[in-house]
Amino acid sequence: MKIKLLALAGLILLTCSQFLPTQAKSSIHPSQPSTSSTYKVYLPLIFKSYTPPPPDTIPPAVITDLNAITGSSTGTVDLTWTAPGNNGNTGTAASYLVRTSASAILTETDWSNATSVTSGIPTPQVAGSSEHMTVNGLTPDATYYFNVRAQDQVPNLGGLSNSPSAIAFLDTIPPAAVTDLAATAGASDGSVNLTWTAPGNDGSTGTANSYLVRSSSSAILTETDWSNATPITIGIPTPLE
Numbered sequence: 001m002k003i004k005l006l007a008l009a010g011l012i013l014l015t016c017s018q019f020l021p022t023q024a025k026s027s028i029h030p031s032q033p034s035t036s037s038t039y040k041v042y043l044p045l046i047f048k049s050y051t052p053p054p055p056d057t058i059p060p061a062v063i064t065d066l067n068a069i070t071g072s073s074t075g076t077v078d079l080t081w082t083a084p085g086n087n088g089n090t091g092t093a094a095s096y097l098v099r100t101s102a103s104a105i106l107t108e109t110d111w112s113n114a115t116s117v118t119s120g121i122p123t124p125q126v127a128g129s130s131e132h133m134t135v136n137g138l139t140p141d142a143t144y145y146f147n148v149r150a151q152d153q154v155p156n157l158g159g160l161s162n163s164p165s166a167i168a169f170l171d172t173i174p175p176a177a178v179t180d181l182a183a184t185a186g187a188s189d190g191s192v193n194l195t196w197t198a199p200g201n202d203g204s205t206g207t208a209n210s211y212l213v214r215s216s217s218s219a220i221l222t223e224t225d226w227s228n229a230t231p232i233t234i235g236i237p238t239p240l241e
């Protein structure tokens with residue numbers, strides 16, 4: 001197709017050149033000697049008017065489906081919403097602003113008084129996409145309200161979203177009890193080796209945060225025994241999975 005078009009363009013050029021004045025022919029075929037003492041070159045003049053694009057005055061659309069649910073790790077809430085666009089619901093916004101408060105964020109004054117969420121905010125996807133983020137560092141078991149609005153590159157700021165609430169995740173499930181603790185004489189004077197199987201964060205699932213180890217001259221079988229035992233502070237490993 002490209003070769004055919006080139007051939008056609010060449011044919012038109014040759015055909016047209018038959019009707020051009022001699023000087024013009026010379027400009028098309030510079031290898032041919034000019035018949036005139038004055039060599040004129042005819043240059044096509046292209047008048048190109050430049051109109052700057054109109055300024056962007058259209059903000060992203062209001063987010064109307066913000067959803068907040070309790071997260072899955074300590075002090076978190078998960079937010080989801082549908083991405084607005086750069087202009088209403090068209091295109092892609094430049095960034096999101098997320099704020100949280102102990103009460104609903106329904107007015108610009110509420111927004112001004114709310115706390116900015118600064119980490120975990122996603123980069124906007126094209127309008128209509130599903131957005132998700134986890135808000136971290138919240139007080140477990142406390143209720144938080146949220147508001148998310150988008151802005152474009154100008155920035156034109158979108159309006160306030162709906163303001164749902166959720167309770168920050170509180171972990172109420174302790175690690176499982178260690179049931180296979182074994183103690184053997186250590187290799188050096190005054191040392192004992194302890195071995196056990198790691199429990200999880202929730203029962204036997206996940207990874208615990210830390211271990212507490214205590215010793216006593218008698219068996220530690222009850223919470224009272226535990227209270228009276230001596231904490232060991234050196235050599236305690238970080239829990240494994």
Ligand SMILES: [Ca+2]
Pocket residue numbers: 056057058059060086087088152153156
């Ligand atoms: Ca815009």
Ligand SMILES: [Ca+2]
Pocket residue numbers: 171172173174175201202203
């Ligand atoms: Ca847990």
